Every structure is written in structure tokens, then in C-alpha cells.
Amino acid sequence: MTTVAVAARSSPWWRRIGRPGIVAAILLGWILLGTVLQGRDTLGLPTTDTTALHDRFTAVRDWVDSHRNSSPFFVYFVDGIRDFVGGLTGFLQDLISQASFGRPVPLVGWLGVVALATFGAYAFGNARVAVLTAAGFTSVGLMGLWQESMDTLALTLAAVLLSLVIGIPLGVYVGLSRPVERVVTPVLDAMQAMPTLVYLAPLALFFLIGPPAAVIATLIYAMPPVIRLTSLGVRQVNEASMEASRSLGATRWQILRTVQLPLAKRTIVVGINQTTMAAFSMVMIAALIAGPGLGQVVLRALSALDVGRAFTGGLGIVVLAIVLDRVTTAASERAEATYRASGGRRSENTRRWLLVGGGALTAAAVYLSASYYWASTFPGPTRGGVIGFTIDDAVNAAADWTRLNLHDVTSAITAVVSYGLINPLQALIAESPWYVVCAVVLALSWTLAGARSVIVASVCLSLLLASGLWESAMVTLTSVLVATIIVVVLGVIFGVVLARSPRIDLVVRPVLDAAQVLPAFVYLVPFVGLFGPTRLTAIIAAVVFAAPVVVKIVADGIRAVPSAAVEAGVASGSSRWQVVTKVQLPLSRQAVALAANQGLIYVLSVVVIGGLVGAGALGYLVVAGFSQSELFGKGLTAGIAIVVLGILLDRVTQAAALRAQEREHRLTGDAEHQFDVRSARLHPAPGLPARIPTGRVV
Amino acid sequence: MTAATLALDVRGLWKIFGPSGRNGANAIVGTPLAQLPPAELRRQTGCLVAVRDISFSVGRNEVFVVMGLSGSGKSTLVRCLTRLVEPTAGTVLLDGEDMGAADARRLRELRRHRFAMVFQNFGLLPHRRVIDNVAYGLEVRGTGRDERHARAREVLDLVGLTGHEDSYPDQLSGGMQQRVGLGRALAVDPEVLFFDEPFSALDPLIRRDMQNEVIRLHREVGKTMVFITHDLHEALRLGDRILIMRDGEMVQLGRPDEVVGAPADDYVRDFVADVPRSHVLTLSWVMRPAASDDPLDGPELPPDMIVRDAARLVLSASAPVRVVRHGELLGVVDSEAILRVIVAEDAGPAADEAVPSQRSSVLGR
Ligand SMILES: Nc1ncnc2c1ncn2[C@@H]1O[C@H](COP(=O)(O)OP(=O)(O)OP(=O)(O)O)[C@@H](O)[C@H]1O
């Protein structure tokens, strides 16, 4: 104790006021300078203006376009890939979604597809998910979304097939070799952590817009989970089983085939589930580069502000997402159960007969759907289907009604968030001179995250300045910060509730899990209806999208607080509120830091997509880059700026979280019961979805 | 023993774990570093000597037991014999063939045909039925399905698992699982069986059962067995000879009665302290030279008779028992000697000193 006091007295002033003091000082200085210098040197750039850098990117695009048919790199390599992926995708589309083989309809009509999907769900999963599948597929047909759904499915299927064909062998290889793992892991981290919107433009540049580029973009996003989980599965195999196998003289290949692969199967199937869900959500976003399907429906409706249509499209997405998730989850549960043979002879026999019968019925349905019009084209009007337009209208009416009657509520929320958070923050971040903001960011990373982060931060800031999109980046940053603040506050509140009540947790957790498998896209729809096309819509959608993961991390962190500490708190007579605020929250500070870090990345990806619905800034520039040829370079730069912003936020918050963890360890001297930031990050809980950017962007 | 009757001949075997390289694990044997005490060596090089200069040989059909406390290097030793762990130095001759010289293919050949191993943690394949686990070694060899299943059925019968062919390992009890492990090793009909603490994960009753099983199997199929254990009772029950290890070194090698009767040092003495000595020691350990005044009209017994078996006769005889081999009088055993062994083990090791004072009362009967 004495030494501490002596140290405090003799240490320089900045030690004495402590970390919170320094942070407060920095913020105070920022507010003062920002107010004085507001509006100066904000480096704004009108939407249609470009800088030399942007024009250079556009020139690169033009060069690529003009050499597409002459350079061997394009003719053989790029077009080779494009043709191959396009061939596979086109074949699947011919089968289920597009007029083909000289017929006015696809080869397999709706009856055949429903039968096949239901049969597959039963064969790989169970009867319950088979019923769910039949109902889901029929309902998208009834909504008039049959063809779009089939396009989405064909693209998803193509991307998943390719992901598995490449990803599983690669995953096995990674699992067998440590050096390979060390090379591949950072690449996978980067593939997953980049906001999806960002790599669409470069891909479209090389592979042109359309289904092949959409599938390739999906591939990049969806492959990491299956690689990761396959390698994890192979690596996790019990050393004892492998040694026993080796002791009997098995070759490496025999060990792989008879021991490692069978034992890794369950984990690989979990990887397939995650890859499927990732592919499905990415196919929606690939609508921006002319990937056909449900994403197109929502995208078009959103840009026309047709909330009803967007809602119906979104509903179709939700239905299919739930079907895909449940079926692949049931498949992994079956993989789990197969080597237990717990079902008993009897039920296995029944199942076998059902499979045979179902197979015959499915074959009949496929045949019918290929031969008869009624079984080929979904009944009901081609546009809108049986109930599609009814839903559209009902939703539009409801949206109108809320706009009219809940106007007070929504405008109150708008006012609170705008005047309470967005405007002041925006004034500070986007309307202060750039040098003030840079200085503040560097000072904050120095205090909270250490010297190493200052280097990262300065590189990122320089790149943002060089991009010529400083002001847009700052506006986006404002939205991201606002959404993150809200989501962390909510996350802490609900995390505490969940952690303290197992009963609530039991009910809420499945909902959170389900919410996580939905594509970010669909979260925009309801809020466009409520708040119209504003940046608040993007912020609220981002909050809703990121909330599940943040709540879960906080809840798990609080639950990891050693019960001895809680008991000590209770024993010393603390009230429930005191236990939460004085014991549980302080001890789960790292979990909260991690939640903030993950929240930031989730939020960023939605805020960017919010560019589609009027959130402006970087996201809008990316989208504009797709639609306006002369803005291509600017859009590309905006994409890069998003990545840079992401790296900046991610690295600094992660370093800060790690630092908090180290401080805690030094204080308590107890490394065992701590929530480990690094490992929680690199090994997300099984419930976390594929889209979680599990790694650091390097 | 001549070379022809040796199943296994081990000379100067070392295993050192640690970084390789100039000052690493493979550059220690034969240098002064090798003489350093373990802690000092670890400090200087970061290496750990798990097996230090061990030599022994195992005769055909012998049950050879390796014993030592946890961490003494038993598992490492037995894995070096089969090259599941690559030895750092030394030679291992299996049936006269140098194991160290075998290339990968030859090594696989040897593993497939000549020896098999039973593991402490069973090492079963959880996704395969019992019968496929037992047949696994044959499958790896490339034996056809019907043939290997037929053989697996025979073996399952031998280890008492008939009727469980189609179960999965996790549906069996621990003892039954280890029977599967045993069956898997037996199925390939190896010449040498290695057991790495096969029963230490089982509870005492089942362990006893399985030990009987091994004794029975040894009687029926007569294999050479190298058996690792840290349980002295197990070692004494099963072993023809016992090798005791400490910190990677061989401390003593001998028959069970030698180990109990003449512990090489305090480590071994501690080890054998609570063994019922009367169950292990033979008369040659308790006899004394015949004194001139000894009456020599008592019964005759051979010197390798276990004390417990001789006790009743000795105690009821009116004169000391004569220990005789080939008509030659080796010594005599009286009630006092027998009681000393039995009383000592009843009172526990701490009572050793108390024996003399009790003697008078015993004799005063
Ligand atoms: N792969 C390895 N790398 C480094 N050290 C090892 C390795 N395997 C074993 N050791 C060390 O070698 C020593 C001997 O271990 P070994 O497993 O042979 O002991 P054991 O006698 O079988 O013990 P137990 O009764 O616990 O099984 C131990 O100190 C152990 O830590």
C-alpha cells in the first residue's frame, strides 16, 4: 500500500489523474476546439465530385474493360473461372428457376422442387424439418416469389457446392499441418471481417456483374466457416484413437480415412451449416452486382420505397433462411446421433421404409413437374402470386397507419436520438477540423490501447485522408459510434437480465440465435417503414442486427464471473443492484469490451448497407459506384475507406480490450476465471453465426 | 538365455524430449551433459530425459512388467520399443531384428503382424461397432470383410464379449471397453503384446477380473507380454520379472520375490512396503543356516515355495522345517521366521521394529 502511495506522489501529473482523467481531458479539449473551429477544414467533397485518385481507379476500370478481350490474363484465367462458375450456376438455374432446354419452364417445376426439398430434409434431417421445408417452400410460392426464391436457391447452392468442394479438402489440409494453418488463418480472418459490400466492386470489375460474380463474392464470404470447422474437427480428434490406429500399422491415409474424417464429421457438418447460412445472406447482398433472386426484390422495392414489396421479399428471405438453418442444423444433429444407434431397430426400419416410399413419391413428383404445366409453374398469378400483393398492400396500409398514428412516437425517437446523440457527435466528429479529429483519435488510442495501436491508427487515418473521402468517412463513423453506443447499453442491460435469470435466458436465447441467421438486409425493411429513408433507419437496423451477439457476449461474460465473488458480495450484505454494479459488471469488463468490439464490426456492415436507404456517406458512395459509371473509382475508394475504418475501429478496440484484460490480471492475479478476450474472439460460441468476423483484420 | 529365445532385446535405450539442434535433445547422449541431474539438465538445455540408458531383455512367452511412479517414463519406454515415440539412442531388437533400422514401410509391416498394444485410455474408435473395432487391425492390413469379421468373432469370444458385436464403445462399461481394446490387439495374432497401464482406469473389482483374464489368456495363447503398471500388486500378480523405473532410470530388475525380499534402495523399499510379503517371498528368503543344535528331523520343503503356502506346515511342525533342493540342505525355517513375515505385514510397515519385542510373547505361547 505504502509503495503505491509513494509512487503516486512522486509520479508525473498524468499518472496522478489516472486513465479516466486523461480520457476526460482529451474529450473536453475536443469539445472546446471543435466548437471554436466548427465547420473549418472538414475536407468535404460533393457527391458527384471526384479526386485524382478516384479518377485513376476509374481509369483502371476503363483499361480493364478495353483489354478484357485481348489480354491472356483475362481471356484464359478470369474468363475461365467466370465460365466455369457461370456454367455451374446456369445449370442449377436451368434445373429449377429459368426457362431452359428449349422449354418455356425450368426442367423441375415447383412440385418437383418441393418434393425434392422435403425429401432431402427428411433424409438428412428429420420429419419435423421436412414439414417445415414443405410449408416454407409452398409459402414463398404463394407469395409470388417462386422464381426469385429458386434463383436465390440456385446461387446459394452453387456457392455452397463450390465452397465445400474447395473448403473441405483445404480444411483437412489446414487441420493436418500447423504451418499451413498459420498461413491460412489470417487470410480467413480477412475474408470474414471485411464488410461484404466492399469486395463487390473489385469482383464486378474482373468478373463483370451477373450471377458468376455474385457466386464468387458469395464464395469468398461463405468458405471460411467450413475451412475453419473442418480443420478444427480434424485437429480435435482424440490423440489416443490416432495412436491406437498408428500402433496397428495404419498408413497416414488410412488414419485420415478411418479415424480423423469420421470423427470430424460432426464438426464439418456444423461448418456446412454456417457456410450455407453465410452464403444465403451474401447472395442477397450480391443483388447489388446483379445477382438474381430475392435480394433483387427487396433492393428494388427499397430504392422505390415500396415498403410492402420489400417486406414481402424480406419475409420470403426470412422463411427460406429459417428453413435452411433448421434443415442444416437437423442434419448436424443427425450426424451426431448416427453413431449412437439410439433410435433402436424398429424406428430405423420405419425410417428406411419411409425413405424408400418418399423417394418413389419424389421421383413421381419430379416427373410430373417436368411434364405437366400445373405441376411446373406455381399456381396463381405470375406477378404477386396468390397472396403476395395482399401482403404488400396490408403492409403498406399498416405502414401508412403507423406513419400517421405513431408519428408522435417515431418523431420523438428521432428527436431524442438525433438531438441527443447523432447531432452532437456529428458536430464533433464530422464538423471538426480533420487535424483535431486525428489528434483526438491518436491520443485516445495511446491512452486506451497503447503505443502499438497508435501506429495502426496513424496509418489508417492517413489512408482515410488520402482517400479524399474524409468527411463521408466521419459521417459513417458517427453513425457507427451512435449505433454502437446504443447497442452496448442495451447489450449490458439485457445481458445482465439474461445472465441473472436462467429462465429468461432459456426463452430468449433461441430467439437471439434465430435473429443471427437472418441476412443484415432484412433488418432494414421494417425501419424504412417506420422512419423512412434516413440515417436513423440504418442506425436502428444496425442496433437490432448487432444486438443478439452483443447481448450474448455480455451475458456469457457475466456468467463467467466466479460465483465466489458474487457470494462474497451477497454475504457482505450488498443489494441485488449493488451486486450487479459493484461485482458482476466490473468483473466482466473485458466481456463488455469484447462485445463493443464485435458490436462495432456488426454495426459497420449494416450502416454501410444503410447507404441503400438514405443513410448516405460511404455506403451510398459504394452503391453509387455500381450504378454510375463515372463514379466507379470513387465507389471503389469508398469501399477501401470502409475497410480502413473497420481496421481502425477493430484494432484499437481490440487492443483496448486486451489491455483491460491484462490490467485486470495484474490486479487480481487470477488468470483462471477471467473471460479470455482473445480466445472468445477466435473461437466464437457455437451459436454464433458464420458472419461473425471472428478474426482481426490485418 | 540365448539370442534365439529372446523376444525382445533392449540395449542402452534413451529418450530425451526437448528442442532439437546443436545443444538439443539428440546431442546429449554420450556427452558429460548426460550425467547431469535432471533438474540441472533441464535448466541448461531445456531437455527432459524420459528414459535414461535402459537395457533389458524379454524371453519368449515371458510376462515382463515395467513399474514406476507417474512420470517415471514407463509409457515413453514402451512407445520407444514400438517406435510410436522415436528413441534418441539405443537399440531394440525384436526377435533379432533391429527396430531402429526399419524404414516406414517395414515398421508398418512389423506393427501389423508382429506386435500390438493395449492402451490405458483404450483408444477405441467411437464411431465403429465393437466388431469393427476388433477387426480394425486386420482391416488396416487389407484382410477381406468376411474373414476379418470371422476372426473378430473368435476373438470376442476369447475375451468374453460375445453378443456385443454390434454395440458401440460408449454403450459398454469401462471393463468391457478394455476387453475390446484387448481383443483388438489379439485379433492380429501378434508375437508380442504391449500393455500400457491397461487397467488403471478401471475400478478395483473389474481390474482384478481383467488381470485374471490376462493370466488366463497368457496360459491359453502364451504370448510374450510387456506390461506397464504403477500398481505393485498387479506387477506381482502378473510378472515373471519386474523392472522398476524412477525418473527414467532403471532402479531394479528382478523376479517378484527378489524385488520384495531385497529392494535395491529406499525408493523400491517404499514401493514394496505394504505388500503382503508372505504372498510373494519364498522360503529361501526366510530360511537361516542350520545351527548345530537344530533338530533336523522336521519336514522337507523346496526353497521356491511361497511362505504363505508353507506357513501351516511350518507352524504345526514340532521341529524346524528343512529347506532342501536336490537333496542338499540349504537351511531351516522355524515358526519364528514365518511369524516375523506375517506379523510384520499385519502391523504394517511401521511395525517392523516392533517385531522383536512381540517375539517373546509369540514364543511364550
Ligand atoms: N511428448 C512429450 N514431450 C515432452 N515431454 C514428454 C512427452 N511425453 C512425455 N513427456 C515427459 O516424459 C516424462 C515421462 O512421461 P511418461 O508418460 O513416460 O511417464 P509414465 O511413467 O508413463 O507416467 P504415467 O504413470 O503418468 O503414465 C514425463 O515427465 C513427461 O512429462
Ligand SMILES: [Mg+2]
Ligand atoms: Mg503412462
